[in-house]
Amino acid sequence: MSERRTLARDRSDRQETVGALYRRVRDRFRQSRLTTPDLDARRLVCHATGLSTAGLVADPDRQLDAEDGIRADDLVVRRLAGESVARLTGERDFWGRPFEITAETLEPRPDTETLIEVVLSRVGAELAPHATVLDIGTGSGILATTLLAECSRMTALAIDISPDAIAVARRNADRHGVGGRCRFACMSYFDALSGRFDLIVSNPPYIPTADIETLAPEVAGHDPRIALDGGADGHTAFRRIFSQAHSHLNPGGLLLVEIGFDQAGTVSDLARTNGFAVRSTVKDLEGRDRAVLALLP
Numbered sequence: 001m002s003e004r005r006t007l008a009r010d011r012s013d014r015q016e017t018v019g020a021l022y023r024r025v026r027d028r029f030r031q032s033r034l035t036t037p038d039l040d041a042r043r044l045v046c047h048a049t050g051l052s053t054a055g056l057v058a059d060p061d062r063q064l065d066a067e068d069g070i071r072a073d074d075l076v077v078r079r080l081a082g083e084s085v086a087r088l089t090g091e092r093d094f095w096g097r098p099f100e101i102t103a104e105t106l107e108p109r110p111d112t113e114t115l116i117e118v119v120l121s122r123v124g125a126e127l128a129p130h131a132t133v134l135d136i137g138t139g140s141g142i143l144a145t146t147l148l149a150e151c152s153r154m155t156a157l158a159i160d161i162s163p164d165a166i167a168v169a170r171r172n173a174d175r176h177g178v179g180g181r182c183r184f185a186c187m188s189y190f191d192a193l194s195g196r197f198d199l200i201v202s203n204p205p206y207i208p209t210a211d212i213e214t215l216a217p218e219v220a221g222h223d224p225r226i227a228l229d230g231g232a233d234g235h236t237a238f239r240r241i242f243s244q245a246h247s248h249l250n251p252g253g254l255l256l257v258e259i260g261f262d263q264a265g266t267v268s269d270l271a272r273t274n275g276f277a278v279r280s281t282v283k284d285l286e287g288r289d290r291a292v293l294a295l296l297p
């Protein structure tokens with residue numbers, strides 16, 4: 001019997017409460033050995049029923065609405081098929097703020113918070129508080145929005161090749177009150193860009209094409225291919241960015257890119273070949289190389 005039919009039968013066997021629904025989903029996720037079954041169950045049940053966590057805990061005997069039950073079953077089936085909780089709820093936290101995500105945007109990763117930490121630690125010293133920022137491949141807008149939310153005098157231009165991603169990024173910037181300081185443009189890298197910036201940040205696509213199918217199902221099956229695919233050697237975007245960035249940085253400007261764990265050497269070489277001084281390679285919380293910070297002398 002299909003997962004969906006089993007779930008529907010389990011539900012119709014009894015007048016289910018929201019608490020019983022939570023326990024049933026949690027047990028199904030435990031049985032399937034998901035990494036965080038209790039948390040996943042709570043978030044998906046809350047999403048399906050519209051309850052907050054506090055509401056679910058405070059009133060577990062509340063009768064489950066039939067349509068909410070069907071919605072929950074659908075989410076369970078999709079979770080078991082490999083979609084992440086963030087994809088299913090359409091929201092993911094980044095640097096302590098919730099961001100909308102859609103099928104057209106990469107799901108933000110904690111690793112990318114490394115870039116925020118690097119920038120914030122340099123504001124006031126190398127970077128003026130009113131610095132101008134270019135975010136290349138903004139996706140859901142996490143980098144531009146977070147930097148503007150943390151630095152009240154910064155302004156940014158966020159670009160992406162995907163018009164749908166730009167629409168999501170704009171909504172996220174507005175949601176966090178920084179839309180007035182952020183411009184958006186749909187373009188490929190620097191193709192239609194004029195003007196110079198104090199800082200360029202980018203988490204570009206950097207997975208070698210052949211490696212994409214080896215990634216976790218949450219990634220390979222659900223993140224947009226255009227957000228992942230870095231070409232045959234994973235460096236297509238880095239070559240474009242480092243070869244053209246000097247025309248769009250002010251003297252002394254900084255270029256900060258996220259990299260794959262094994263790309264620090266090759267990306268640093270690309271930076272030097274294109275006239276940049278490499279300030280540092282930065283590790284993420286797991287201790288893997290995660291970013292290269294370069295300076296335009």
Ligand SMILES: C[S@@+](CC[C@H](N)C(=O)[O-])C[C@H]1O[C@@H](n2cnc3c(N)ncnc32)[C@H](O)[C@@H]1O
Nearest residue numbers: 106108137138139160161188189203204205227
């Ligand atoms: C790895 S995702 C990063 C998204 C977001 N900045 C983040 O960190 O979650 C790469 C982004 O680059 C965009 N992109 C891919 N090719 C591009 C190009 N030629 N020009 C501009 N953006 C591009 C994708 O649409 C995607 O949003």
